[in-house]
Amino acid sequence: MIPEEEAPDRRFQRLVDYVQQGVAVGDLTPGDRLPSERELVRQFGIGRASVREALRVLENVGLVKSQPRDPRGPLIQAPTPEPIRRSLTILTSAGGVNLAHLIQVRMIMEASANLVAAAGRSQEHLLALEENLERTSERVETGAGDFSVIDLEFDELVARSGGNPLIHVYGEVTREAIVNLIERTIQAAGDDKEVMRRTLDHHRAVYAAIAAGNGLLASRLAREALYSHYSHLVSDRERAVLADLVRECGGEVAT
Amino acid sequence: MIPEEEAPDRRFQRLVDYVQQGVAVGDLTPGDRLPSERELVRQFGIGRASVREALRVLENVGLVKSQPRDPRGPLIQAPTPEPIRRSLTILTSAGGVNLAHLIQVRMIMEASANLVAAAGRSQEHLLALEENLERTSERVETGAGDFSVIDLEFDELVARSGGNPLIHVYGEVTREAIVNLIERTIQAAGDDKEVMRRTLDHHRAVYAAIAAGNGLLASRLAREALYSHYSHLVSDRERAVLADLVRECGGEVAT
């Protein structure tokens, strides 16, 4: 009768919980190894099949990695953004998230990344950005193929400079989801020379703002650029929200 | 010798890929059912253990749900942000994220949530917010215990109003992580009557801004409030970044 819920506590769940808890508390740290499968069978009093199901789940979440035939047992892994990326891809490809949502989030995250980068910039990070600009400008001249890779790399370097891993991950995942989505609908947005030149100019302006410690400017630049890049791809109603995001930081909305 | 990599293509992967692909293409839609385990054994030419491992993985990413003993087979589920939430939680709890990082992100996400909520508000959402304000004000009077629950609920309702599931999820995870972290260090920040009253005032102001469609104001309010709430918990250097976030949207930094 009751629209019933909940998992009827399956055996393998105990092992999953044990490992998750252990990692969260710090009892298990990356590099540690779990006992072998047979040993786990003994310790947890469950069958091999259950142990294996638990290991598959843990592997899927990215917490452990069991090498094919390693007598030393499954390896505890350092957490990576990888599972998030996967889930987000599924979510976008199956309808829960559309392009407008992604652009919204990207404008938000990119702007914030620029802002904190300007606040936390170091000589080392600035050099990496300069080096990227160098390569970008080369590609614009020579017109080589993989421009978008360097393009995205710039954003990632900026996000890394801020030192906030969450901003980094959110931004990275969102960027990736967008290019996945766009490249599927609009085939290759980008070998246009004019577009490349504009992108380079934008990157240079952002770099200057960050180097000068002007986070507010860097943040505004990001939103303006993303707006003029993507706003034509969404509906009027959605575009209005994006415009608000630009104005939120005092930016001008190009018509 | 070689530090070898890669998965040696395990059997169950084929089934996992099949379902993922099917859902992505639209071949399988939520509400559909997969064949029974034994049927899958036949169709894919793999053992039942392998089929079950595949089902556990698919269950883990939220694509299917196999009810305990349902002869009709595993159910294809509508994608939810739940797996992202899980992964994010793991990442924040074990991945070098500190309080300052979390506060940064929360200021960013909360402000954005307010902004898009103001843009996409509906009568229904406004009513839910009003109802929450009602309850909040009751609690302030009577001084009942679980004030923080209703407090957080307000933020969540706002995030939901915007209609962007990503902002919703990111915000929720961040909020959750913060209260976990704070309640562990500072025991219960909140039965202070004065704090509760200020919170209520803040919520009312945000509600008014959203109802009026003034997203820029709502966003600024969020950052200012979070700054005055949390800034004393972080170092001077980190506080400077938070202050920049407030100024980014034209806010005043309370000294």
Add this chain to the structure above:
DNA sequence: TTGTATTTGTTCGTATGTATC
């Protein structure tokens, strides 16, 4: 409503290929 058949959850025995000593 009761019964029956089917399916899942689980374990066990066994075979195979591959590292390491």
Add this chain to the structure above:
DNA sequence: GGATACATACGAACAAATACA
């Protein structure tokens, strides 16, 4: 080269619980 230990994988079997006639 051989022995050992391990992970991968299959098939058979049981109990419990559900769906459906």
